[in-house]
Amino acid sequence: MFFRRPKPQQQPFKVIRAIQAVYNRGNRIGIPRSNDQKVLGSVRVILSSVGTLYVIGTPIGNLGDLTLRASRILSSVPLVAAEDTRVTRRLLAHLDAHPRLLSCHEHNWKRQLPRLLEALDEGDVALATDAGSPAISDPGAGLVAAVAEAGHSVVTIPGVSAVTAALSTLVLFESPHRLRATLTDIADALNDPPIAVCRELTKLHEEVWRGTASDALAYFAAPRGEFTVVIGPVTLDAPDQTASQDELLQTARHTLAEHRAAGKRGRDAVAEVVASTGLPRRAVYALWVETGSSDSGNAGKR
Template identity: 35%
Template sequence: MERQRSFQKTATGRLYLVPTPIGNLDDMTFRAVKTLQDADLIAAEDTRNTQKLLNHFEITTKQISFHEHNTQERIPQLLAKLQAGAQIAQVSDAGMPSISDPGHELVVACAQAGIPVVPLPGANAGLTALIASGLAPQPFYFYGFLDRKPKDQRAEIAELEERPETLIFYEAPHRLKKTLANLASGLGADRPAVLCRELTKRYEEFLRGSLEELADWAATDQVRGEFVVLVSGNPHPTSETPTVDLSEPVTVQVDRLIAAGEKPNAAIKEVANLRQMKKQEVYRIYHHLDQEDAEK
């Protein structure tokens, strides 16, 4: 076990994960601006894109490129600077670092090296879309980008068909038509879904309907902008629900779960759910308590 206290005095520097706006520059937080101003170095997915943001907020901190194609080269360099005491801010082109963007490998390397990793809250396209979609906001399952190869994409979708959570995907405009067709085929044409386009920007738009309706729209309309695709979860998954032998003693069932590695209270709760009993009643039976003892 390792323990990180983000702001405890340390001989090393810190890695700050700084979200950037997904469209509207006014969504940049005061803390994010100050962190970028105070950092010794900014590790940016695309230095040209980030420079526009820095110029807007009059930030003069030096940048270094850090993207999916130079990860192995950059991580040792960034670690050396952090171990020497440098404060480094890491940003992606838009939104949260590591969420469908570079960053995760650097976080892992810092954690392994004992270097504090400090996350800042901020813009995220998936959650921004979710809260305005009208679909169930929790639980949700964030998937990000599906595979680009049609066969592999269909296989991924098939694995998601039974999930009851609201599904969140990202997709580029030129792939949206085929992806929606595959989703409609794999998850069901009538499954409710929402397309969120150009979030926080001037042409922000929400299209709500069935997967079939949205696929038809994408097939006939001129699709522009980056999309978040949200799909309602399966309300009636067909996965088999564990069955229980009601003739078997409660104590035997609890003991079997404990023997399999469950903690006693968790085992009691699971047996209560399976038998549709109150947890307190299963607890009383398992511990051989009479009603009076259980109520004390």
């Protein structure tokens, strides 16, 4: 669940610095540590993931298409990760915004990832591309996945398309009373793929849940709100490949004989059997010649 914070890039770290200051003062005057170190460590872990990555949908051709929410985020974050800093700098100049820029494109995003994660440990960061929504035709998908894996929140700030805000190629809009049936179908038909279930996306109380379709069924026992379901890579069961080579050859021989009897041309018959059996074309052609020789021999005996 995402929530509003009055200066999210500063407030939590004022808290942790205050805790550290008290702890350090205790050390100087000789107060025993006891469990304070564990408490401080826990606070540090909890607050370390407080930074949010805002994925900004930028105008494709008209700066006037930039949303008010995107303008507010770009004007308030201390750092913007940009596909091309020159293009993004022009957009920021249009807003009279002056955050630091971090170049993050196809060829360097993995190298820049540690710097981005370090910045997220200090506060919020925006991700923007030259035009459109990040992760559609740029390296944003890998970067967003890495940020989420590191434990930081990822919030999309949509542009002109609601579909692209979900950052994937397969997106379903679903109502609460149909959600569980849809999740069941996804789990059964698509081999329980990884999914993201986005509830109330772009609204005040938006929530993004990640896991498998079957896990989502357990989590959303009584769904409420409007849902966007994003389906990740699907791994379907491989076709049965247990047939032996001899069985495939026998099947091919029988099929070719049927094609010859039906008057089908050799080239077409061979191509069809190659496609259905996966046998090498040379082997299937040899069988085609063999079936022709057999037919000629049988005709001579008659």
